[in-house]
Amino acid sequence: MGKKILIIGATGMLGESVARRLNEDGFSIRVFTRDIHKARKLFGESFEIVMGEVTESKSIESALDGCCGVHINLSGEIEQVGVEIIASAAIKKNIKRITYISGTSVAEDTAWFPQTKRKLMAEKAIKESGVPYCIFCPTWFMESLPKYVKGSKAFVFGKQPNQYHFLAVEDYSRMVSVSYQRDDVLNKRFFIHGPRGFLFHDALKKYCSVISPEIMKISNMPYWLSKIIAKLGNKEEMKFASELMAFFEQVGEKGDPTEANLLLGAPIIELDEWLNQRKVKLDKFSAG
Ligand SMILES: NC(=O)c1ccc[n+]([C@@H]2O[C@H](COP(=O)([O-])OP(=O)(O)OC[C@H]3O[C@@H](n4cnc5c(N)ncnc54)[C@H](OP(=O)(O)O)[C@@H]3O)[C@@H](O)[C@H]2O)c1
Structure with missing residues (x-):
């Protein structure tokens, strides 16, 4: 092509x-x-x-x-x-x-x-x-995790009892590129899941331990409270994030990534590796 x-x-x-x-x-x-x-x-x-x-x-x-x-x-x-x-x-x-x-x-x-x-x-x-x-x-991208850290607080909305196979955008981008280089992928719908499942709470805890070690606790903000804060503060992003999490709490992570892994190459970047790379980038950035 x-x-x-x-x-x-x-x-x-x-x-x-x-x-x-x-x-x-x-x-x-x-x-x-x-x-x-x-x-x-x-x-x-x-x-x-x-x-x-x-x-x-x-x-x-x-x-x-x-x-x-x-x-x-x-x-x-x-x-x-x-x-x-x-x-x-x-x-x-x-x-x-x-x-x-x-x-x-x-x-x-x-x-x-x-x-x-x-x-x-x-x-x-x-x-x-x-x-x-x-x-x-x-599924959820690892790159979404920083959105759940605000100042000195990290929180998830609701209880979030489901596991998600967090995915690095680098793996996803490679898979999109592969899709432009093969014809046997056409007219398909691909579920893309990262290598390992985590509770949102645990993924965020890992994130904080590497990127924001001063944050010791991940809070669970009830939906009723996030609704009030978002409404009073006119916080559109918070409203959206809270509604999205309520949706995921109810339906979980759907889909079978087997075909995507076979045709596009499975994601390989683990959360720990992604966090270390991010830390190095942030350190370089703050060193100027
Ligand atoms: N974050 C996750 O974990 C996750 C997981 C699965 C799927 N997704 C999906 O991924 C998608 C992309 O997410 P993202 O975070 O990359 O979104 P984003 O940062 O909000 O970017 C949206 C893009 O849309 C463009 N855009 C918006 N309105 C436009 C308009 N009227 N005309 C032209 N361009 C317009 C913007 O371009 P300009 O401002 O340059 O015009 C911007 O580059 C979303 O649909 C999301 O649901 C996200």
Whole structure:
């Protein structure tokens, strides 16, 4: 297949690493962003950057010119509509491959949760477009852990009795890149789980022991309290994180990663290794 891939959401926490990995593996990257300055600051001159809004089909269509594939890394309420528009544009532009990040517990029986519903509808639009696709359904990323540390406190919402196979974004990015290098992966939905299962509480405890050793205790914040704090403080991020955790507490980590491991190469980065790498990076950064 051709070599240029449009990445929508490349400035996002999980899109950036995919963009860099695809580029290292020989693909040229075109970044689609609403904020050209943010993208330029992140990527310098290494990638072509185009400005646009995902709801404007004309800007998506022209961004797809000359691309063989499009990787979608969107979040929030725009996700369903955005993916529907991208899928229609991809048909028109004869795009050879769509890759998209969904989620491990996205399923018909969990569609009562609005984020799941949006992702499910987005997946439907991709499948119905007839453009060959790979849909990635990863579990919790290790990179999410810092979001549960605020100042001198670390907390999870609710009781979180389920285990999750935390995944490093580096492993995921490699798997997305492999998907662009094989044809036997097309039209599949891949569950991606990291090498080892942890209770959220235990993963966060490990995180704190390496990155923030002054934090000795992981608190469990009840949902009723997080609701009140989020509402009074107008804290959208907290509201979202708490609702997401309540969802996961109820449905757990779904999906079987066997096929993804076989075709894309299983994730190998353990939480301990990821934490050590992160610590080295943070130390280097603070040493200037
Ligand atoms: N964190 C996890 O553990 C986890 C696990 C499984 C799945 N996921 C899924 O992974 C996905 C990506 O997560 P993330 O953390 O990388 O998201 P993120 O950091 O919020 O990034 C979202 C990206 O979407 C782009 N975007 C948003 N609205 C746009 C619009 N109207 N037009 C064009 N671009 C728009 C943004 O680009 P610009 O600002 O540059 O325009 C940004 O780069 C989410 O759907 C999430 O559900 C996450």
